[in-house]
Amino acid sequence: MPIRTLTDDDAEPVDRLRKVAFGRATGRNPLQPGVRGLLTEIDGHAVGVLTIKDFHQFHGGTPVPMGGVGLVAVDPHARGTGVASAMLDHALRDMRDHGQVLSALFATVPGLYRSRGWERAGVLEWIELGLDRLPRSGPRVRSRALSEADLPALHACYVDLASTVNGLLDRRPPTFDPRHLLDADVVSVVPGHDGEVRGYLVAERDRTELRVHDLVGRDATTLQGLIAELGSWSGVLDKISVRVTDPAVTGLLTGQGIKYTSTVSPWLLRVVDLPAAVALRGWPVARHLANAAVDLDVVDEHAPWHAGRHRLVVEDGQVRVEPGGTGEVRVHARALGAWYSGMQDTNALRRAGLLDGPAGLLDLLVGVPGVPRLADFF
Missing domain, CATH: 3.40.630.30 (Gcn5-related N-acetyltransferase (GNAT))
Structure with missing residues (x-):
C-alpha cells in the first residue's frame, strides 16, 4: 500500500482522520516545527496517518535522540488490513534514517505496538x-x-x-x-x-x-x-x-x-538501533565496573539492521555494542526498551518470556534509577 511523507496540503484529510479516531478535530496543520509524518492512501484517498516528533529523552543523564510517535489514526473501513502495521514498519526505517535511535509512544492499542517491538517502559x-x-x-x-x-x-x-x-x-x-x-x-x-x-x-x-x-x-x-x-x-x-x-x-x-x-x-519505548542507542546513552555505573561483556542474540524482525548476534562490552568505563559473540542471551525487541529505560530488570523480562540466558551485567549497567517518567503527552 502506498505510504508517503506527509505534506502541508494534507492538513484537511488528516484532521478528518483525527476526528474519526479521537473524536475531535483541531483545524491545525499537524506539521508543526519538529514534526514530520506519514500518510497512507488507498485509491487516492487518505486512510491512515502517523506523526513523528523530534525529541531527546534523558537516559543515564544524557539526552538520547528519540522519535515520539503520535496521531496514529486509520479509517474504520481500512482497519484490519495492515495499514497501521505498515506505517509503523515504515516509521522505524524513517526514524533510523533520521538518527532517532529510540521511539516512545502512548498506546491506545498496546497489542499493535508490542507486536512491532514497543514495550512499557515508564509512566506519566x-x-x-x-x-x-x-x-x-x-x-x-x-x-x-x-x-x-x-x-x-x-x-x-x-x-x-x-x-x-x-x-x-x-x-x-x-x-x-x-x-x-x-x-x-x-x-x-x-x-x-x-x-x-x-x-x-x-x-x-x-x-x-x-x-x-x-x-x-x-x-x-x-x-x-x-x-x-x-x-x-x-x-x-x-x-x-x-x-x-x-x-x-x-x-x-x-x-x-x-x-x-x-x-x-x-508509555512504551522501543530501541530503534541498539548499537547507536547504547553508544549515545549515559552509563554512570560503567566507570565503577570491571571490564566485562555479555553476548546477545537480538530477535527483531521489524528492525533487521540490529537483529542477530552482538556483544555488549564494558571496557574502561565505556559501553558499546559490536557484532559477533555466541548469542548466549536471547533478547526480544520488546525487552530492549524496558531494559534500556530501567523499567524492568532481566528477571522480570525472563519471566515474561522476552529474555533467556544469564544477563546480570545488563542489570548492573542500568542500576536502580527509579521509575522512568515522561511529563509531556504527545
Missing part, C-alpha cells in the same frame, strides 16, 4: 488531592511572575532536574517553544543569584481545580515554598492536580499521610 503520572489538605507548614520563598527574559534560565532549571530522571524530555526547540509558557494562567518563578532560576511552577486554572503542569525546584526549600504558594488557592478552588515532573514532589505533597488519587498513563 498525575496526583490529585484537596487543596485544603496541602501541607501548611514550610518555608516561604520569594516568587514572581514569569518574564520572557527568564525563559533560558527557567529551561536550565528544568534540564537540571530532567537529566536526573530517566525518560524526561529535554524540551529543546524547535519541537518545544518555551514562549508558550508566557500564555499560561499561572507561572511563578523563584529567582536565584545572577539570573538563575531556583524553581518554578506552571499551572492552568479550571472551574474547580488548579492543574499544575510543572512543579520544579533545585532544593527542598524551594519546592516546599512553591507548594505553600499552591496552598493559597485553598478556599478559592476545591482541589489540585499535579503532573509529576519531579518524583521528589510526591512525598512532599502527601507527607501528611492524606488520601490522594494517582492517575498513571504508561
Whole structure:
C-alpha cells in the first residue's frame, strides 16, 4: 500500500482522520516545527496517518535522540488490513534514517505496538488531592511572575532536574517553544543569584481545580515554598492536580499521610538501533565496573539492521555494542526498551518470556534509577 511523507496540503484529510479516531478535530496543520509524518492512501484517498516528533529523552543523564510517535489514526473501513502495521514498519526505517535511535509512544492499542517491538517502559503520572489538605507548614520563598527574559534560565532549571530522571524530555526547540509558557494562567518563578532560576511552577486554572503542569525546584526549600504558594488557592478552588515532573514532589505533597488519587498513563519505548542507542546513552555505573561483556542474540524482525548476534562490552568505563559473540542471551525487541529505560530488570523480562540466558551485567549497567517518567503527552 502506498505510504508517503506527509505534506502541508494534507492538513484537511488528516484532521478528518483525527476526528474519526479521537473524536475531535483541531483545524491545525499537524506539521508543526519538529514534526514530520506519514500518510497512507488507498485509491487516492487518505486512510491512515502517523506523526513523528523530534525529541531527546534523558537516559543515564544524557539526552538520547528519540522519535515520539503520535496521531496514529486509520479509517474504520481500512482497519484490519495492515495499514497501521505498515506505517509503523515504515516509521522505524524513517526514524533510523533520521538518527532517532529510540521511539516512545502512548498506546491506545498496546497489542499493535508490542507486536512491532514497543514495550512499557515508564509512566506519566498525575496526583490529585484537596487543596485544603496541602501541607501548611514550610518555608516561604520569594516568587514572581514569569518574564520572557527568564525563559533560558527557567529551561536550565528544568534540564537540571530532567537529566536526573530517566525518560524526561529535554524540551529543546524547535519541537518545544518555551514562549508558550508566557500564555499560561499561572507561572511563578523563584529567582536565584545572577539570573538563575531556583524553581518554578506552571499551572492552568479550571472551574474547580488548579492543574499544575510543572512543579520544579533545585532544593527542598524551594519546592516546599512553591507548594505553600499552591496552598493559597485553598478556599478559592476545591482541589489540585499535579503532573509529576519531579518524583521528589510526591512525598512532599502527601507527607501528611492524606488520601490522594494517582492517575498513571504508561508509555512504551522501543530501541530503534541498539548499537547507536547504547553508544549515545549515559552509563554512570560503567566507570565503577570491571571490564566485562555479555553476548546477545537480538530477535527483531521489524528492525533487521540490529537483529542477530552482538556483544555488549564494558571496557574502561565505556559501553558499546559490536557484532559477533555466541548469542548466549536471547533478547526480544520488546525487552530492549524496558531494559534500556530501567523499567524492568532481566528477571522480570525472563519471566515474561522476552529474555533467556544469564544477563546480570545488563542489570548492573542500568542500576536502580527509579521509575522512568515522561511529563509531556504527545
